[in-house]
Amino acid sequence: SSELTQDPAVSVALGQTVRITCQGDSLRSSSANWYQQKPGQAPLLVIYGKTNRPSGIPDRFSGSSSGTTASLTITGAQAEDEADYYCNSRDTSGDHRVVFGGGTKVTVL
Amino acid sequence: EVQLVESGGGLVQPGGSLRLSCTASGFTFSIHEMNWVRQAPGKGLEWVSYISSGGVTIYYADSVKGRFTISRDNAMNSLYLQINSLRAEDTAVYYCARDLGCTSTRCYVDAFDVWGQGTMVTVSS
Numbered sequence: 001s002s003e004l005t006q007d008p009a010v011s012v013a014l015g016q017t018v019r020i021t022c023q024g025d026s027l028r029s030s031s032a033n034w035y036q037q038k039p040g041q042a043p044l045l046v047i048y049g050k051t052n053r054p055s056g057i058p059d060r061f062s063g064s065s066s067g068t069t070a071s072l073t074i075t076g077a078q079a080e081d082e083a084d085y086y087c088n089s090r091d092t093s094g095d096h097r098v099v100f101g102g103g104t105k106v107t108v109l
Numbered sequence: 110e111v112q113l114v115e116s117g118g119g120l121v122q123p124g125g126s127l128r129l130s131c132t133a134s135g136f137t138f139s140i141h142e143m144n145w146v147r148q149a150p151g152k153g154l155e156w157v158s159y160i161s162s163g164g165v166t167i168y169y170a171d172s173v174k175g176r177f178t179i180s181r182d183n184a185m186n187s188l189y190l191q192i193n194s195l196r197a198e199d200t201a202v203y204y205c206a207r208d209l210g211c212t213s214t215r216c217y218v219d220a221f222d223v224w225g226q227g228t229m230v231t232v233s234s
Binding site for chain 2: 030031033035037042043044045048049052054086088089090095096097098099100101102103
């Protein structure tokens, strides 16, 4: 089955820009979605279909994709953006399976 | 308000069973595909199972196939997960999650746009 690889942790200074990446063969043919999860809370969808933002998600969150790498960019990171971020996509290796990346802990300094 | 509320978690011995429930409100449950996703303590998200809007098409992660059964009752706006032969590694928070599905312009795959608060399943003797 396919896997999605994320860096375990990144840090960003308040107000600066951070990019989180998600790598996997499935991303050649399947779109990435991104979720934010704060401690003790359920995940929150922040980007779907590579680049789309759900209603209510600030426009400082953006998504992009190229080849086998999807990216989530936070432009002008705020203290409230400190959280774990997960990507997911469809596993294209066989039956309907959904794969999640291992998650990236974003620390806002 | 669009909402999913899980229930049914608890402490169970290895080999035991539980039935998790997820009740939907604030949206037309019957038109949405649904999923269960779990998260072991301190770990990442793991997709568990999918069910189509009508309940006909079902898929499972390899790690739970043969032990877990997903089902739904659209008349009751409810999703279920029957979990049998529980193992220590099944200890996790179990979330139900709605598939975004199709907007007015296109359809999206595996974008989970509504999540419940989760129900904790602990497998221990």
